[in-house]
Amino acid sequence: MRSLLSRAILWSIVLVTTSVSASAQTASGVPAPSPKIFSASQAERFSQNDVGITASEKNQPVALTLAQAERRALANHPRLLAEQFRVQATGKRITESRSAYFPQAFGNLTAVEANGDTAVAAGALTTSSISTRVAGGASLVQMIVDFGHTSNLVQSARLEAKAAGQDEEKTRQMVLLQVRDAYFAAQAAESVQKTAQAVLDFRRVTLRQLSALAQSQLRSNLDVQFAQVMVSEAELAQVRAETNLLKAQAQLAASMGEEAESNYILTDEPLPVNPDSDASGYVAEALANRPDLKALKLHSESAMHDARAENDLNFPTVNALAAGGEVPIHDSTIHRDYGAVGVNINLPIFNGGLYSARAAAAKLEAKAAGKDASFREIEIVRDVRMTWADARDAYLQMDVTQRLVDQANVAMRLAQARYDAGLGGIVELNQAELNQTSALIAEASARFDYQRAMTAFEFAMGNLH
Numbered sequence: 001m002r003s004l005l006s007r008a009i010l011w012s013i014v015l016v017t018t019s020v021s022a023s024a025q026t027a028s029g030v031p032a033p034s035p036k037i038f039s040a041s042q043a044e045r046f047s048q049n050d051v052g053i054t055a056s057e058k059n060q061p062v063a064l065t066l067a068q069a070e071r072r073a074l075a076n077h078p079r080l081l082a083e084q085f086r087v088q089a090t091g092k093r094i095t096e097s098r099s100a101y102f103p104q105a106f107g108n109l110t111a112v113e114a115n116g117d118t119a120v121a122a123g124a125l126t127t128s129s130i131s132t133r134v135a136g137g138a139s140l141v142q143m144i145v146d147f148g149h150t151s152n153l154v155q156s157a158r159l160e161a162k163a164a165g166q167d168e169e170k171t172r173q174m175v176l177l178q179v180r181d182a183y184f185a186a187q188a189a190e191s192v193q194k195t196a197q198a199v200l201d202f203r204r205v206t207l208r209q210l211s212a213l214a215q216s217q218l219r220s221n222l223d224v225q226f227a228q229v230m231v232s233e234a235e236l237a238q239v240r241a242e243t244n245l246l247k248a249q250a251q252l253a254a255s256m257g258e259e260a261e262s263n264y265i266l267t268d269e270p271l272p273v274n275p276d277s278d279a280s281g282y283v284a285e286a287l288a289n290r291p292d293l294k295a296l297k298l299h300s301e302s303a304m305h306d307a308r309a310e311n312d313l314n315f316p317t318v319n320a321l322a323a324g325g326e327v328p329i330h331d332s333t334i335h336r337d338y339g340a341v342g343v344n345i346n347l348p349i350f351n352g353g354l355y356s357a358r359a360a361a362a363k364l365e366a367k368a369a370g371k372d373a374s375f376r377e378i379e380i381v382r383d384v385r386m387t388w389a390d391a392r393d394a395y396l397q398m399d400v401t402q403r404l405v406d407q408a409n410v411a412m413r414l415a416q417a418r419y420d421a422g423l424g425g426i427v428e429l430n431q432a433e434l435n436q437t438s439a440l441i442a443e444a445s446a447r448f449d450y451q452r453a454m455t456a457f458e459f460a461m462g463n464l465h
Contacts, residue, residue, distance in 0.1 A: 064264040066183050069256055073179040076257035080175050083168040090157075090164040097153040103142045108325070110135050131333045137325015144318040144343075152309035156302045163298035169291040173464040175255075180455045180464075182255040186248035187266050188448035193241035195444045199437050200234040207231050226426040230433060237437070271447070272454045274395045279388045282461060286384045289462030293376050300369035307362035313355040317346040380460070387457040394450035401443040408432075408439040 074080060111134045119127040143150070207227040213219040253262055275282070287293065324339035348355060415432035418424030458464045 061263045061265045063267070065267050066180065066269050069179050069183050069252070070176055072256040072258065073175050074172065077175045077255075078257055080168070080171050083164075083171040087161070087164045087168050090161045094154065094157040094161055097150065097157040100143055100146070100150040100153075103140050105138060105140045107138045108136065114331070129333060132329075132331045133327050133334060134329035135325055135327040137323065137338070139323040140321070142320040142322075144320055146317045147312050147315035149309050149312035149315075149317075152305045152312060156305035156309065159298050159302035159305065163295045163302065166291040166295035166298065170295065173291065173459055173462070176464045177455060177459045179252070179255040181452050182248065182252040183266065184269075184448040184451045184455070186245070186252045186264065187268070188445040188452075189241070189245040189248040190266065191444040191448065192441055193238070193245045195437075195440045196234070196238040196241040199440065200231070200238045203227070203231045203234045203433070223426045226430055230430055234437075237441075269451065271450065272458075275388055275391050275454075275457065277392075279385050282388060283381050283384050285463075286380050286461045287377060290376075290380055291462060293373065293380060296369065296373040296376050300366060300373055303362065303366035303369045307359060307366050310355065310359040310362045313358070314348060316348075319344045319346070383460040384457075387453070387460040391450070391453040391457040394446070394453040397442075398446045398450055401439065401446040404439040405436075405443045408436040412436045 112130065112132060114130040114132040119129045121127050207224070207230075210219050210224050210227045214221055214224045249262070249264060252264060253260070320341070321344055322341045324337075326337050327334055328336070330336065412432045412435075415424055415429045419426070419429045455464070
């Protein structure tokens with residue numbers, strides 16, 4: 001307890017000293033030292049081993065590229081790791097189904113103390129004598145033919161394993177979709193935050209200028225009040241932008257499967273190529289590439305083999321049997337050793353409709369799986385067309401928002417000139433500032449909105465690698 005208390009006191013002194021030093025530097029006009037920026041390799045080592053690193057050091061900016069974020073997500077994300085385990089488990093079911101092809105051997109050790117020469121008489125039509133003995137032996141059962149039951153089960157398991165692989169690929173692409181979307185969203189939030197801060201700084205300068213002019217009786221107090229309102233609105237926008245940036249950073253960390261709080265320095269990625277004007281070619285490509293559709297089709301084929309396997313239960317099963325062993329302690333009713341081989345044919349005659357009902361249910365499940373695949377095709381066509389439209393819209397918005405910024409800047413300069421010349425009022429100037437701010441924020445996020453839209457389009461195409 002004393003050591004913990006001493007550490008707490010020590011860190012409190014350090015923090016107070018640091019804050020006082022920073023305040024003194026700010027007051028004297030000396031710039032504070034810039035935060036340390038890690039390289040890409042240092043960032044990876046930092047994320048893997050943070051033993052002994054203090055909380056203040058953990059909050060240092062970490063350089064992160066999109067490729068690094070994707071590698072982290074693919075290595076750490078629990079959903080993808082869970083799918084990989086499911087793929088391995090499904091592969092084991094192939095061995096489980098194929099085990100019926102191989103001999104089934106059993107060993108037995110038996111010791112019995114019988115009540116004289118007696119037999120089991122209740123519970124069965126035949127009697128079975130009970131002898132005093134100590135025996136050890138083995139038995140073997142080898143399936144000879146089951147008229148396709150086992151082969152259909154094996155084929156069904158193999159198809160399920162392939163479907164599990166496609167499910168893993170679907171999850172992999174979903175993880176990449178989430179990390180790319182979070183990465184570009186964090187970049188957009190950072191760009192909007194910088195724009196909001198710049199607008200706030202500009203309006204604070206305007207407020208100081210108007211306040212000085214008002215003190216000199218060159219401007220009215222109404223103008224100052226309007227300027228104060230504009231500063232407050234800019235402060236509110238800046239606070240919201242800061243909050244959105246923190247949320248985006250948290251979402252980025254979660255998309256990479258990480259829990260630690262980090263402050264990332266993100267790098268710009270090149271813009272993808274604008275989609276073609278015709279979406280029909282993309283639809284055909286998506287229907288051929290989407291892993292979730294492949295998985296549903298494989299599930300449907302697997303269900304058909306399950307139905308055949310259930311139907312094969314109505315046919316005979318032929319097994320070879322063998323047994324042998326030693327009886328070192330026995331009475332006069334049995335010999336010292338035993339051994340036998342034989343063939344058993346199991347022919348189902350009547351089971352209350354069990355096998356036929358199971359076969360019918362399996363066929364219906366197969367039909368349902370086929371319809372699920374058909375419905376997924378409809379959803380894929382819809383998703384491709386919608387994301388294609390969103391991507392083209394986002395691409396066009398980049399040019400529109402740039403023109404909007406240029407026009408808003410021109411309107412702002414004209415409104416400022418009219419206001420300085422006494423031809424315009426503060427309301428007109430404030431409206432021009434609002435239009436300029438709105439245009440700047442839209443332009444700040446337009447690039448990243450296009451990258452997010454293209455990411456969603458590539459996912460709908462099944463091409464997110």
